[in-house]
Amino acid sequence: MKDVAARAGVGLKTVSRVVNAEPGVTPETERRVREAIAALGFRRNDSARVLRKGRTASIGLVLEDLADPFYGPLSRAVEEVAREHGALLINGSSAEDPDREQELALALCARRVDGLVIIPAGDDHRYLEPEMAAGVATVFVDRPAGRIDADAVLSDSFGGARDGVAHLVAGGHRRIGFIGDRPRIHTAAERLRGYRAAMEDAGIPVDERWVSLGVTDPGRVRRAAEEMLSGPDPVTAVFTGNNRVTVTVLRVLAELDRPVALVGFDDIELGDLLRPGVTVVAQDAALLGRTAAERLFRQLDGAAAAPERIVLPTRLIERGSGELSPAPAR
Amino acid sequence: MKDVAARAGVGLKTVSRVVNAEPGVTPETERRVREAIAALGFRRNDSARVLRKGRTASIGLVLEDLADPFYGPLSRAVEEVAREHGALLINGSSAEDPDREQELALALCARRVDGLVIIPAGDDHRYLEPEMAAGVATVFVDRPAGRIDADAVLSDSFGGARDGVAHLVAGGHRRIGFIGDRPRIHTAAERLRGYRAAMEDAGIPVDERWVSLGVTDPGRVRRAAEEMLSGPDPVTAVFTGNNRVTVTVLRVLAELDRPVALVGFDDIELGDLLRPGVTVVAQDAALLGRTAAERLFRQLDGAAAAPERIVLPTRLIERGSGELSPAPAR
DNA sequence: CTGAAAGCGCTTACAG
DNA sequence: CTGAAAGCGCTTACAG
Numbered sequence: 217m218k219d220v221a222a223r224a225g226v227g228l229k230t231v232s233r234v235v236n237a238e239p240g241v242t243p244e245t246e247r248r249v250r251e252a253i254a255a256l257g258f259r260r261n262d263s264a265r266v267l268r269k270g271r272t273a274s275i276g277l278v279l280e281d282l283a284d285p286f287y288g289p290l291s292r293a294v295e296e297v298a299r300e301h302g303a304l305l306i307n308g309s310s311a312e313d314p315d316r317e318q319e320l321a322l323a324l325c326a327r328r329v330d331g332l333v334i335i336p337a338g339d340d341h342r343y344l345e346p347e348m349a350a351g352v353a354t355v356f357v358d359r360p361a362g363r364i365d366a367d368a369v370l371s372d373s374f375g376g377a378r379d380g381v382a383h384l385v386a387g388g389h390r391r392i393g394f395i396g397d398r399p400r401i402h403t404a405a406e407r408l409r410g411y412r413a414a415m416e417d418a419g420i421p422v423d424e425r426w427v428s429l430g431v432t433d434p435g436r437v438r439r440a441a442e443e444m445l446s447g448p449d450p451v452t453a454v455f456t457g458n459n460r461v462t463v464t465v466l467r468v469l470a471e472l473d474r475p476v477a478l479v480g481f482d483d484i485e486l487g488d489l490l491r492p493g494v495t496v497v498a499q500d501a502a503l504l505g506r507t508a509a510e511r512l513f514r515q516l517d518g519a520a521a522a523p524e525r526i527v528l529p530t531r532l533i534e535r536g537s538g539e540l541s542p543a544p545a546r
Numbered sequence: 547m548k549d550v551a552a553r554a555g556v557g558l559k560t561v562s563r564v565v566n567a568e569p570g571v572t573p574e575t576e577r578r579v580r581e582a583i584a585a586l587g588f589r590r591n592d593s594a595r596v597l598r599k600g601r602t603a604s605i606g607l608v609l610e611d612l613a614d615p616f617y618g619p620l621s622r623a624v625e626e627v628a629r630e631h632g633a634l635l636i637n638g639s640s641a642e643d644p645d646r647e648q649e650l651a652l653a654l655c656a657r658r659v660d661g662l663v664i665i666p667a668g669d670d671h672r673y674l675e676p677e678m679a680a681g682v683a684t685v686f687v688d689r690p691a692g693r694i695d696a697d698a699v700l701s702d703s704f705g706g707a708r709d710g711v712a713h714l715v716a717g718g719h720r721r722i723g724f725i726g727d728r729p730r731i732h733t734a735a736e737r738l739r740g741y742r743a744a745m746e747d748a749g750i751p752v753d754e755r756w757v758s759l760g761v762t763d764p765g766r767v768r769r770a771a772e773e774m775l776s777g778p779d780p781v782t783a784v785f786t787g788n789n790r791v792t793v794t795v796l797r798v799l800a801e802l803d804r805p806v807a808l809v810g811f812d813d814i815e816l817g818d819l820l821r822p823g824v825t826v827v828a829q830d831a832a833l834l835g836r837t838a839a840e841r842l843f844r845q846l847d848g849a850a851a852a853p854e855r856i857v858l859p860t861r862l863i864e865r866g867s868g869e870l871s872p873a874p875a876r
Numbered sequence: 877c878t879g880a881a882a883g884c885g886c887t888t889a890c891a892g
Numbered sequence: 893c894t895g896a897a898a899g900c901g902c903t904t905a906c907a908g
Contacts, residue, residue, distance in 0.1 A: 218885080221895095228885095228887095229887085229895055229896085230895075233894085235886095239893095240893055241893070242893065242894095259655065261597075261656070261885055261886070262656040262657045263596045263658050263884090264597050264885035264887085265885080266900095267591075267597055267884090267885080267886070267887090267900050267901065267902085268887040268888075269887070269888095274657075281622060282612075282621045283619040283622040283832070285615055285618065288612055288614070288617070288618045289613040291637070292612040295612060295637065304654070304657070305636065305637055306604070307621070307635055307636070307637040308625065308629075308634065308635065309625055324634070326590055326591070326592040327593065327604075328591060346587045463815065463816065466816070467818075467819065484815075484816065485793065485816070486793065486796070486814065486815070487816075488797075489820055491821060502613070547902065548901080556878075556879080557878060557879035558901095559903085560879070563877095569877095571877070571878085572878095575878085591900090591901055591902070593900090593901080594903085595901080595902055595903075597885065597886085597900090598884050598902055598903040598904075600884090
């Protein structure tokens with residue numbers, strides 16, 4: 217910028233004015249500055265700008281795994297809102313590791329992102345308190361914060377799971393399995409709670425062999441499914457706790473010689489084309505992301521309301537798998 | 547930092563040494579500094595650091611749409627490599643708009659990202675020449691750069707499509723349709739070229755009504771598919787140019803009362819569970835991303851070889867839909 | 877082992 | 893309409 221000013225024969229401030237399209241520059245002066253910019257290949261350094269201005273016009277997003285089909289649309293929605301506010305999005309995957317989540321979130325804060333959207337992997341976010349006190353806007357999405365008071369945008373995991381399981385009960389099932397993510401994860405716990413509520417509402421005691429929580433890798437899920445589907449009293453229906461689990465259970469059911477009902481949490485692409493179609497409790501990942509990001513920018517605009525928990529409804533989509541009748545008793 | 551130095555009764559440089567774990571500080575001094583840091587809630591400002599050091603330890607990724615299942619794993623792979631090199635990833639979606647691609651790429655350069663991984667939407671990247679000259683490492687992935695010489699990591703679109711179509715020909719098909727993305731997009735053009743090559747190798751003249759290129763939104767694709775599947779001489783097989791097209795064509799075929807063979811470019815989740823299973827020409831999105839990112843960091847390490855084009859092989863996965871025989875002539 | 881000075885590339889607040 | 897000075901929060905190069 218100094219070179220540009222020298223070449224155009226003007227002061228630093230005038231170059232700054234031209235670069236930032238501020239008023240108060242004669243057309244002739246502006247022309248000279250622009251010419252110098254072009255000749256020298258000047259490119260404004262936004263890092264320096266940021267240092268002076270305070271705001272970086274960037275926000276951070278910490279999620280579990282960018283490659284998961286649930287987080288793609290969510291991430292895109294956050295990006296879109298950021299774009300509307302002139303901000304860039306820095307993205308990081310925690311791989312469901314609390315330490316990595318913290319490392320990422322703090323790295324983003326050190327870069328002085330204006331705000332943070334977090335899909336937490338851990339359940340203790342006190343490490344963020346100094347950052348939030350220092351003015352970093354923070355919104356949790358998909359799962360709430362742990363041990364601190366912060367905005368959260370969630371799907372109705374409890375209600376959605378309860379409705380899905382009640383749907384199976386209404387179809388005549390009594391032995392219904394639940395396969396979900398690790399219990400430490402808020403959504404997994406809530407969905408299990410929904411399952412238990414629906415069973416209790418129906419007066420069906422839950423046999424604990426019907427319930428399996430743990431990592432969602434195909435091996436673990438497959439074993440869990442095979443176990444509850446074998447033996448003298450197998451389940452006649454399964455409720456799956458998220459899209460990763462659903463996909464694996466679908467593979468297990470495809471190998472089975474009898475129909476087993478299935479309702480899955482999260483919609484899955486092509487779920488309508490399978491036979492039977494896959495009945496799901498759908499959540500709106502993009503709306504989740506958009507709502508969280510808008511809330512973030514509202515914080516940044518100074519509309520500093522008290523932290524709030526926003527819960528978005530889920531929607532049961534019947535496609536066939538959830539409407540299969542229980543096999544006749546043997 | 548100034549406050550920390552004052553409180554600890556040391557110089558600025560000593561604080562800097564402690565913060566950066568540089569050697570040459572007595573344990574006692576370090577203790578005093580750390581205590582001041584804790585008391586004051588000091589958080590190093592990486593923006594300032596960046597301004598002084600030159601490198602920002604961040605790279606940019608410009609892609610088409612974070613929500614597309616093809617780009618999720620690619621993005622994740624780039625992020626993973628960035629992480630291995632201590633860098634953060636700034637992500638942006640061009641929405642397949644060349645202007646938006648340019649705007650994003652230049653915004654990332656203004657933030658002084660160390661490097662740029664670009665899935666181009668446009669076909670003229672001369673706007674990047676000043677940036678590259680200024681030292682921004684740049685690698686194109688999935689599609690090559692236009693009008694500039696730059697590294698590119700691509701899948702073998704031509705060979706993959708040719709093999710896929712040849713597979714249909716080997717199964718006895720002669721009237722084979724091709725539905726792809728807009729012809730301006732390099733991968734679409736290459737895949738069409740592969741289709742034509744396979745047809746020519748088989749001595750089958752291509753009826754231009756069998757070929758449809760355009761946007762991949764469901765409406766356009768559906769109309770194209772319905773058109774080539776109707777009339778007196780419908781196609782007996784379809785080759786689809788990417789995962790978005792495949793998904794829509796699968797829906798059209800499901801409504802049909804006769805079997806039509808299908809081979810799709812890109813693997814799709816649950817493609818193995820449909821009946822028939824979906825035969826695809828799979829590319830490895832994660833490997834594409836990883837290769838591009840590694841190439842980028844090699845550029846940054848100064849191993850400045852001449853720009854190169856790396857082409858990764860595709861893999862034909864037979865699952866049933868591509869092995870359907872043509873309906874007997876009426 | 878420790879620190880004072882200069883500077884990274886901008887913007888802010890002010891004066892002319 | 894225009895510009896000189898000071899400063900954002902760090903690091904570099906140097907001296908003690």
